[in-house]
Amino acid sequence: MKRFTNLSLAVALLFVVCVGSKTQVNAEIPKRVSIIIDDMGNGLKGTEEIFSIHAPLTVAIMPLLRTSKQDALRAEKAGFEVLLHLPMEFFHGKKEWLGPGAITTDMSTEEIKKQVRMDLDSVPGAKGINNHMGSKATSDEKVMRAVMEVVKERHLFFVDSATSSDSKVSKVAKEMGVPFTKRDIFLDNQNSRKAIERQLNRLLNEGIGKGKSIGIGHVGLQGMNTSQAIISFLPKIKKAGVEVVPVSRMVVKKEKRD
Numbered sequence: 485m486k487r488f489t490n491l492s493l494a495v496a497l498l499f500v501v502c503v504g505s506k507t508q509v510n511a512e513i514p515k516r517v518s519i520i521i522d523d524m525g526n527g528l529k530g531t532e533e534i535f536s537i538h539a540p541l542t543v544a545i546m547p548l549l550r551t552s553k554q555d556a557l558r559a560e561k562a563g564f565e566v567l568l569h570l571p572m573e574f575f576h577g578k579k580e581w582l583g584p585g586a587i588t589t590d591m592s593t594e595e596i597k598k599q600v601r602m603d604l605d606s607v608p609g610a611k612g613i614n615n616h617m618g619s620k621a622t623s624d625e626k627v628m629r630a631v632m633e634v635v636k637e638r639h640l641f642f643v644d645s646a647t648s649s650d651s652k653v654s655k656v657a658k659e660m661g662v663p664f665t666k667r668d669i670f671l672d673n674q675n676s677r678k679a680i681e682r683q684l685n686r687l688l689n690e691g692i693g694k695g696k697s698i699g700i701g702h703v704g705l706q707g708m709n710t711s712q713a714i715i716s717f718l719p720k721i722k723k724a725g726v727e728v729v730p731v732s733r734m735v736v737k738k739e740k741r742d
């Protein structure tokens with residue numbers, strides 16, 4: 485009987501240890517958010533304000549512009565992670581809106597690869613690529629395969645800005661064993677400080693709830709509101725025990741098995 489009691493006690497203790505350690509593991513899940521600022525490299529409104537921020541932001545720089553290279557080097561010095569902001573064809577609008585270095589669905593695989601390489605060379609230090617616009621090009625498997633071949637050859641990663649509900653980024657990236665991730669929240673679709681702070685709050689809550697969330701804001705029309713909202717919101721993120729990390733830390737790194 486005594487032996488039985490001891491056994492029961494041991495089982496009970498084991499249960500407490502297991503449940504206890506499980507709680508501890510859950511408590512240790514890192515809570516992280518990434519903030520990407522798109523459309524950099526062209527001196528658009530808010531650029532200087534973004535450069536004044538002391539946090540590991542990620543900046544996505546447009547290729548082949550007068551200030552692409554300069555901004556990429558400056559961003560690295562500021563402690564930001566750099567992405568190439570690759571202009572990709574979209575469904576509704578004019579091709580001219582894409583700017584230089586754009587990838588369009590009428591290009592051949594070789595043309596796309598050559599263009600992506602040239603674009604990357606104009607943004608030194610880029611650790612990855614995200615798409616500027618791209619609703620049409622990212623939903624085209626052939627185009628994405630060509631882009632991903634260069635991502636793979638340069639040992640980079642791809643962040644899907646998620647401008648298309650039919651995006652083939654994750655499908656192609658998984659098939660090719662290319663590291664990738666996806667934007668969760670657009671921060672400044674509505675251009676007001678209040679609306680942007682609401683989106684930053686959503687980003688923070690997702691970071692707490694899911695352990696990770698990726699937000700994208702912009703310089704340009706919204707640039708002043710976006711930069712000011714981020715500056716005033718950063719202390720709240722810190723206070724909540726959430727870390728702002730470069731987007732490379734959010735990337736899924738699954739190598740192809742065959």
Ligand SMILES: [Zn+2]
Nearest residue numbers: 522523616617
């Ligand atoms: Zn963009």
